[in-house]
Amino acid sequence: MIVDITQLQPGEKGMVVxxxxxxxxxxxxxxLGIRRGVKIMKISSQFLxxxxxxxxxxxxxxIGFGMAKRIIVDKI
Amino acid sequence: MGNPNVGKSAIFSRLTGVHVITSNYPGTxxxxxxxxxxxxxxxxxxxxxxxxxxxSALSKxxxxxxxxxxxxxxxxxxxxxxxxxxxxxxxxxxxxxxKPIVVVLNFWDETKHRGVNIDxxxxxxxxxxxxxxxxxxxxxxxxxxxDRLDEAKEGSIFYETDEDRWSxxxxxxxxxxxxxxxxxxxxxxxxxxxxxxxxxxxxxxIVIYLTFKIIRFIGETLIGYIFEPLFDKLWLPVVSKISxxxxxxxxxHEILIGTLxxxxxxxxxxxxxxxxxxxxxxxxxxPYVFAFYLVLSFLEDSGYLPRLAVLFxxxxxxxxxxxxxxxxxxxxxxxxxxxxxxxxxxxxRRERFISAILLAISVPCMAQIAMIVGLVGRYGSSALxxxxxxxxxxxxxxxxxxxxxxxxxxxxxFVEIPPYRIPYFVSLFKKVWMRVKWFLNEAVPFVxxxxxxxxxxxTFRIIDFVGKFTEPIVTKLFGLPSEAVSALMIxxxxxxxxxxxxxxxxxxxxxxxxxxxxxxxxxxxAATFAVLIKELGIKDMLEATFIMIITAFFVGGVLNxxx
Numbered sequence: 001m002i003v004d005i006t007q008l009q010p011g012e013k014g015m016v017v018x019x020x021x022x023x024x025x026x027x028x029x030x031x032l033g034i035r036r037g038v039k040i041m042k043i044s045s046q047f048l049x050x051x052x053x054x055x056x057x058x059x060x061x062x063i064g065f066g067m068a069k070r071i072i073v074d075k076i
Numbered sequence: 077m078g079n080p081n082v083g084k085s086a087i088f089s090r091l092t093g094v095h096v097i098t099s100n101y102p103g104t105x106x107x108x109x110x111x112x113x114x115x116x117x118x119x120x121x122x123x124x125x126x127x128x129x130x131x132s133a134l135s136k137x138x139x140x141x142x143x144x145x146x147x148x149x150x151x152x153x154x155x156x157x158x159x160x161x162x163x164x165x166x167x168x169x170x171x172x173x174x175k176p177i178v179v180v181l182n183f184w185d186e187t188k189h190r191g192v193n194i195d196x197x198x199x200x201x202x203x204x205x206x207x208x209x210x211x212x213x214x215x216x217x218x219x220x221x222x223d224r225l226d227e228a229k230e231g232s233i234f235y236e237t238d239e240d241r242w243s244x245x246x247x248x249x250x251x252x253x254x255x256x257x258x259x260x261x262x263x264x265x266x267x268x269x270x271x272x273x274x275x276x277x278x279x280x281x282i283v284i285y286l287t288f289k290i291i292r293f294i295g296e297t298l299i300g301y302i303f304e305p306l307f308d309k310l311w312l313p314v315v316s317k318i319s320x321x322x323x324x325x326x327x328x329h330e331i332l333i334g335t336l337x338x339x340x341x342x343x344x345x346x347x348x349x350x351x352x353x354x355x356x357x358x359x360x361x362x363p364y365v366f367a368f369y370l371v372l373s374f375l376e377d378s379g380y381l382p383r384l385a386v387l388f389x390x391x392x393x394x395x396x397x398x399x400x401x402x403x404x405x406x407x408x409x410x411x412x413x414x415x416x417x418x419x420x421x422x423x424x425r426r427e428r429f430i431s432a433i434l435l436a437i438s439v440p441c442m443a444q445i446a447m448i449v450g451l452v453g454r455y456g457s458s459a460l461x462x463x464x465x466x467x468x469x470x471x472x473x474x475x476x477x478x479x480x481x482x483x484x485x486x487x488x489x490f491v492e493i494p495p496y497r498i499p500y501f502v503s504l505f506k507k508v509w510m511r512v513k514w515f516l517n518e519a520v521p522f523v524x525x526x527x528x529x530x531x532x533x534x535t536f537r538i539i540d541f542v543g544k545f546t547e548p549i550v551t552k553l554f555g556l557p558s559e560a561v562s563a564l565m566i567x568x569x570x571x572x573x574x575x576x577x578x579x580x581x582x583x584x585x586x587x588x589x590x591x592x593x594x595x596x597x598x599x600x601x602a603a604t605f606a607v608l609i610k611e612l613g614i615k616d617m618l619e620a621t622f623i624m625i626i627t628a629f630f631v632g633g634v635l636n637x638x639x
Binding site: 010027028030031032033035043044045046047048049050051053056057058059060061062063064065066067 | 129130132156158159160161162165190192238242267268271272273276382385386387389390398399487488489490491492493494495
């Protein structure tokens with residue numbers, strides 16, 4: 001199922017299939033290892049459209065809600 | 077060089093003996109530090125560079141790092157060995173630039189209990205440069221690193237596109253790293269609980285509450301049981317003797333000892349350099365500064381602050397910032413100067429402007445807080461609650477207004493959440509000691525200077541003169557006695573002395589609250605002001621100053637009407 005990472009529940013995993021943004025956003029995410037074809041796991045989300053935390057490789061990253069909306073994954 | 081939060085500063089300290097502040101969150105180092113090391117009788121300069129994830133400059137700190145890279149002869153690339161894949165991303169970009177490199181696998185001690193196995197020899201073969209495992213905190217592996225520094229060479233790996241790079245990294249990691257399954261540790265669980273809202277928000281409230289409790293407990297204990305007795309039992313007889321000797325020389329007595337209260341020296345009220353001038357920074361402020369930095373350093377090293385940033389992200393968006401800006405605010409509670417410097421971790425100018433103004437206006441430093449606690453605290457906790465509650469309200473309202481007025485909007489949070497680490501006490505105490513020493517070096521001379529200036533101003537009746545001019549504002553608008561202007565004048569120099577100057581004025585509670593708040597907001601102290609000019613530029617700082625003055629007049633007037 002294709003969803004963005006704000007729609008995942010904590011503990012759910014997905015494979016990144018698309019990043020809907022310009023070169024700047026892709027670069028920024030890429031630097032922390034978030035790119036197409038990478039597996040991620042949702043750790044938590046906050047109330048009121050707060051940041052989302054995901055685990056990618058050995059790293060946990062907090063991502064603002066709007067940015068998280070643009071990271072599209074295929075739910076595993 | 078290396079990714080943020082991989083322990084570059086700890087390795088740097090080990091190599092050079094130069095102590096720099098290290099913490100457990102990305103972006104601790106915002107400026108480069110230089111140190112020297114002896115290599116076979118030759119002196120080599122080593123530079124500690126802010127962390128970067130890649131070689132494209134996204135923030136001010138990253139720009140600095142890039143410039144330093146261009147100047148370096150040999151690059152020591154620090155890698156977090158528990159996080160090899162992501163760290164090699166930068167390593168490969170560095171290797172492509174064709175400079176001699178040594179790769180350091182830091183946090184080597186953590187790999188064992190994280191179930192990470194790395195074949196160092198194999199990694200060396202792939203990269204074509206020396207690879208040294210270390211533990212920066214304990215110093216393990218540092219000697220080998222020094223020995224192998226002159227083996228540094230250009231790497232043997234090349235790639236064309238970004239995709240190329242990642243596939244090479246994938247191949248390397250697949251070959252050299254073996255992961256064994258491991259169970260979740262207690263710290264992992266705690267990590268998850270503290271970022272899930274249902275458990276994280278209560279945890280954050282407990283942490284903040286305990287922080288204040290512990291600071292106040294340590295501060296009060298130190299003052300009550302150590303510093304006040306020391307001053308009363310040991311120092312008082314000495315200065316009393318000096319006072320007797322100096323009595324015939326009125327001017328000197330006034331400056332060194334100050335006014336005698338009922339024929340005796342009163343450390344809080346006399347206002348001489350040797351009495352109040354020493355008592356304020358050492359016996360009233362230092363204990364709180366120490367307590368604050370002890371607790372803050374613990375929070376920094378544990379890795380809690382980035383989690384706090386996530387929980388507070390929504391609140392910070394109200395004032396046009398994102399969660400990470402809570403870090404400069406917290407640092408500012410210790411002293412506004414490091415707080416102002418830390419605004420660099422923010423991405424754009426708008427954010428830096430807002431956070432600098434909020435910091436300068438409504439975040440009182442520990443020196444000032446300690447004095448307010450000492451002075452206003454006599455009327456009970458609710459009086460203190462008033463002062464700090466008002467300051468928080470100013471912070472919030474001013475932030476919301478700035479967010480509405482200034483063009484643009486807050487960028488989104490994007491920050492690595494490091495694993496929890498149990499602080500290593502030797503380095504924790506070293507850090508606290510560095511900060512306390514810094515306070516003593518910076519603050520004490522200025523406090524003494526402040527007390528000296530006050531006495532000169534009084535002796536030559538300059539305060540009376542200025543008091544006449546400012547009377548309409550100070551008396552009518554703020555409802556304070558005209559002598560309070562002396563505190564406002566000294567507040568430009570040091571806020572703690574300024575608050576101390578309110579003590580002899582016999583203010584009532586309302587006046588104390590107003591005076592404390594105005595002293596906090598009307599202008600940053602000289603040191604902070606100088607740093608802000610450097611960080612923001614003159615033009616932005618002029619705007620900021622204008623906002624400060626308006627705010628002080630408005631808030632002072634409103635409080636006088638309402639309280």
